[in-house]
Amino acid sequence: MRPVELKKNIYWVGAVDFDIRNFHHYSRAPEGSTYNCYLVRDEKTVLFDTVDAHGYSEMVKHISEITDPESIDYIVCNHLEPDHSGALPRIVRLCKPEKIFCSAMGLKSMTNLYDTTGWPIEVVKDGARLNIGKRNITFLETRMLHWPDSMVSYLEEDRVLISNDAFGQNIASSYRFADECDRSLLLSSMKRYYYNIVLPYSPQVIKTLKRVQDLGIAIDVIAPDHGLIFRTPEDVKFVIDSYAEFAAQKPKLRAVIAYESMWNGTAKMASAVADGLEAEGVPYVLINLQQSHCSDVMAELADSGALILGSATRNNMPMVNMMACIAHVKGLRPQNLVGAAFGTYGWSGEAPKMMAEALAEMKAEVVGEPLKCYFNPKAEDLAKCRELGAQVARALREKCQG
């Protein structure tokens, strides 16, 4: 891997992680990830963000191919989660920067995570500008995109937006630019990332996009801290339009059936619910939570307007993977969903009602009564499942047309 120049004297100097699959310990990353950071050479040499601690050597190797790392004057920390700041203590020791910039909330995280004694930290406010020679940088706070400390750095003359976690995707690759990537892989990775990380802050995304528009900021390059960089006018428009679309969460005519079965009864019910959707012409995806991760459910929700939950009742509640799924989905605050719940039971059968309540708490339009069947569903039970699937399909179709 080599450093890559995005524009004159602006370089990618990050680290590529082909191994990672468990991103932040809550989301799968089937394509791996990257920790992007950027070096700008001007009268001042500035490093924007760093990498995860284990990527330190790779980052320093990349910087060294451009300049002596000790020549770095400023470090900008747009966000302090350790995948961007883990290498910070070592690079600070190595290059002894003149200044380290972060937001007010960034300072709180930085001093909490690291021993910052003697570090020349300077807190920048929203809209603050910094001159580094021929270039001026504007810092824009983007609080809750996706942490309180988040900010982005805009290189005014080059029209480069270093966007931190916004517009990221988890893709490990030998290439650095979105226009070098298979389109469907890029889009599916953008969706998985947005739906598992950024989704609850969709109202902030909408406000931020409007603010950028109102400020009239021209952008040639969007350089996020994970994944590929958007460098063509088409791609910059594509990623901004995609974010506007993700944030809007308009209903889509497709259903996710996420289920967890114990003795195969709930699996049979799930298939019958799917048949009901199919009979009404609504595509679906079946996700067995014993095989798939709850973050896969969110990735599929990016293309779906209905979430149907199925679980056997075990000890008076849904099974554990379904409980995890509910917690994960609920925290991400999906909007505009149609929902339904079903499951088998051995002696009590509380799970469908509890799942329906969870969906209602997510403000989903819950269709039908929670459907429970004893142990091994019979033909008449499966007929009820097909009807439930059909009911969801009709409600979803109406919602999509409305």
Place this chain on the structure above:
Amino acid sequence: MKHICNVCGYEYDPAVGDPDNGIAAGTAFEDLPDDWTCPVCGASKEEFEAE
């Protein structure tokens, strides 16, 4: 009455106020200045809901 920020979950407790930002203990949510924002995430007053 306590108020919750819908964006980040911060709770404004009038008994505590927001001393870091010059809001004394005992200040009701309704009496916070219009330009007061959530000390955690910067959300405006409109983003808050009574608990």
